[in-house]
Amino acid sequence: MKQLSNILENISVLDVKGSLNIPVASITFDSRAVGKDCLFVAVKGTAVDGHKFILQSIEKGATAILCEEFPADIQPNVTYIKVNDSHAALGWLGTSFYNQPSSKLKLVGVTGTNGKTTCATLLFNLFRGLGYKCGLLSTVQNQIEDKIIPSTHTTPDAIALNELLAQMVDFGCEYVFMEVSSHAVAQKRIEGLEFAGGMFTNITHDHLDFHKTFDEYLKVKKAFFDHLPAGAFALSNVDDKRGMVMLQNTKASRKTYSLQSMADFRAKLLEDHFTGMLLHIDGVEAWFKMVGKFNAYNLLAVYASAILLGQDKLEVLSVLSNLTGAEGRFDYIVAPNKVVGIVDYAHTPDAVENVLETIREIRRPSEKIITVIGCGGDRDKTKRPEMAKVACELSDKVILTSDNPRTEDPQLIIKEMEAGVPITKKGSTVSITDRREAIKTAIMLAQPGDIILLAGKGHEKYQEINGVKHHFDDKEEILSQFENFRI
Ligand SMILES: CC(=O)N[C@H]1[C@@H](OP(=O)(O)OP(=O)(O)OC[C@H]2O[C@@H](n3ccc(=O)[nH]c3=O)[C@H](O)[C@@H]2O)O[C@H](CO)[C@@H](O)[C@@H]1O[C@H](C)C(=O)N[C@@H](C)C(=O)N[C@H](CCC(=O)O)C(=O)O
Ligand SMILES: Nc1ncnc2c1ncn2[C@@H]1O[C@H](COP(=O)(O)OP(=O)(O)OP(=O)(O)O)[C@@H](O)[C@H]1O
Numbered sequence: 001m002k003q004l005s006n007i008l009e010n011i012s013v014l015d016v017k018g019s020l021n022i023p024v025a026s027i028t029f030d031s032r033a034v035g036k037d038c039l040f041v042a043v044k045g046t047a048v049d050g051h052k053f054i055l056q057s058i059e060k061g062a063t064a065i066l067c068e069e070f071p072a073d074i075q076p077n078v079t080y081i082k083v084n085d086s087h088a089a090l091g092w093l094g095t096s097f098y099n100q101p102s103s104k105l106k107l108v109g110v111t112g113t114n115g116k117t118t119c120a121t122l123l124f125n126l127f128r129g130l131g132y133k134c135g136l137l138s139t140v141q142n143q144i145e146d147k148i149i150p151s152t153h154t155t156p157d158a159i160a161l162n163e164l165l166a167q168m169v170d171f172g173c174e175y176v177f178m179e180v181s182s183h184a185v186a187q188k189r190i191e192g193l194e195f196a197g198g199m200f201t202n203i204t205h206d207h208l209d210f211h212k213t214f215d216e217y218l219k220v221k222k223a224f225f226d227h228l229p230a231g232a233f234a235l236s237n238v239d240d241k242r243g244m245v246m247l248q249n250t251k252a253s254r255k256t257y258s259l260q261s262m263a264d265f266r267a268k269l270l271e272d273h274f275t276g277m278l279l280h281i282d283g284v285e286a287w288f289k290m291v292g293k294f295n296a297y298n299l300l301a302v303y304a305s306a307i308l309l310g311q312d313k314l315e316v317l318s319v320l321s322n323l324t325g326a327e328g329r330f331d332y333i334v335a336p337n338k339v340v341g342i343v344d345y346a347h348t349p350d351a352v353e354n355v356l357e358t359i360r361e362i363r364r365p366s367e368k369i370i371t372v373i374g375c376g377g378d379r380d381k382t383k384r385p386e387m388a389k390v391a392c393e394l395s396d397k398v399i400l401t402s403d404n405p406r407t408e409d410p411q412l413i414i415k416e417m418e419a420g421v422p423i424t425k426k427g428s429t430v431s432i433t434d435r436r437e438a439i440k441t442a443i444m445l446a447q448p449g450d451i452i453l454l455a456g457k458g459h460e461k462y463q464e465i466n467g468v469k470h471h472f473d474d475k476e477e478i479l480s481q482f483e484n485f486r487i
């Protein structure tokens with residue numbers, strides 16, 4: 001139990017009503033989760049204003065309220081604290097409540113449109129392979145050494161995040177690798193964290209439903225680097241058009257990586273196969289088990305981070321060369337009839353392009369590519385026609401289907417995708433709303449040697465329809481349906 005006065009450090013308090021010498025058993029921003037002696041933080045959300053739930057939280061046991069505006073009905077025996085920005089305050093509260101866990105380990109954040117999970121997971125497995133105790137916060141799962149903790153977000157909220165970091169400290173972790181999503185930066189979920197380093201992968205089209213414009217999205221990603229401390233490293237991909245912009249105003253030590261130009265860390269992709277790649281990396285030739293130019297970038301970024309964290313070059317390469325990345329990223333399955341299935345989490349136009357370009361470069365000319373793809377509901381609508389367009393341009397046949405429709409009508413999402421199908425590709429594109437049927441059709445159409453790409457859901461074990469998550473696993477689907485084609 002902490003004293004309220006002790007967890008307010010670093011927060012500029014505008015006004016207080018009531019006593020600060022009261023105990024705080026827990027902190028939450030959700031009135032539904034309030035318990036006895038809880039501090040309820042009212043935040044203005046994207047759907048509702050948390051200030052509406054102040055009274056409800058007091059009825060459930062909150063004895064302290066942190067808010068941006070005092071309510072009209074001030075209750076006796078409750079302390080009210082007024083701040084400018086309750087999102088930011090929440091970050092500092094989480095940090096203080098859990099005794100600054102991020103300062104007790106080396107925390108590295110990975111940001112960018114694509115590649116965060118892959119890089120964070122590779123770093124986690126690399127540093128474990130090098131003999132360190134590690135933690136991971138990622139889209140696929142959170143992990144403390146072998147212990148897996150399911151994740152609900154790419155970057156958890158400030159309270160859950162600091163609680164997880166505190167568990168990692170208690171477990172003796174020395175390094176923690178985490179994904180930093182743009183939502184997390186915008187909503188200040190990472191406020192108050194002490195980073196040892198930050199990595200930028202790339203920035204392309206995504207999340208414009210939330211950030212509204214690409215410039216705003218860019219600014220938010222850059223803000224992560226702007227706030228890194230002087231002792232940290234800021235590592236950026238300078239082959240990305242916005243790579244240098246990320247480093248422009250950072251106080252951290254600026255480092256760059258590239259496959260194309262001068263940079264602090266360089267690599268060249270020598271060979272790319274479905275079984276792995278040969279890279280010339282930092283003066284050494286090494287074979288890796290990952291596939292595709294985009295993964296050459298991920299491997300180089302991870303290698304560079306490890307060196308910046310003081311690790312030995314050859315030891316790093318030796319461990320890294322055996323790693324396979326994150327679940328549901330370019331997962332490769334060969335059916336008994338020699339049809340190839342690839343399950344990949346590509347859910348942005350750029351990711352779809354990268355994965356398909358990779359397949360096109362590696363396949364034999366006679367092998368056809370059949371892509372099964374959908375777009376998520378309640379997410380950026382403007383990427384729908386773009387994802388369909390690039391899928392059609394780079395595949396021999398495309399089946400447009402559902403991803404997670406969430407609260408939207410799946411057929412309307414598909415209609416928006418259809419708007420991006422080039423006229424010349426109308427004949428080789430079909431729409432099948434049921435994802436299971438779409439996968440089955442792709443398998444029926446495929447000849448031995450053909451490649452089926454199942455894009456967008458990767459590791460996900462569910463399909464979310466109208467608020468209900470139904471079990472669905474692309475890999476399980478394709479494996480079980482491949483079995484029906486055993487010859
Ligand atoms: C759009 C978005 O980011 N929403 C996140 C946000 O919620 P919000 O601002 O919409 O909250 P709201 O519903 O408006 O409610 C406002 C406040 O009132 C409170 N409330 C609400 C109802 C009530 O009865 N009582 C109550 O106290 C809420 O707890 C909240 O504090 O803050 C919540 C707490 O941190 C998040 O759980 C929630 O994530 C939603 C579920 C979500 O789907 N987020 C996705 C888009 C997301 O965050 N994705 C990123 C990036 C993905 C990637 O590219 O990898 C991620 O990091 O996962
Ligand atoms: N460096 C990269 N550049 C471009 N595309 C990539 C890169 N790495 C991975 N991808 C593609 O993006 C997909 C998602 O990769 P990953 O899960 O690592 O990204 P992410 O940034 O964590 O995504 P999310 O925003 O959903 O958390 C992969 O399945 C692959 O298709």
Ligand SMILES: N[C@H](CCC[C@H](N)C(=O)O)C(=O)O
Nearest residue numbers: 347375376379403404456457
């Ligand atoms: N983290 C991403 C995941 C998208 C995955 C895709 N399957 C979808 O549901 O749109 C997001 O929240 O935008």
Ligand SMILES: [Mg+2]
Nearest residue numbers: 116117139154
């Ligand atoms: Mg991720």
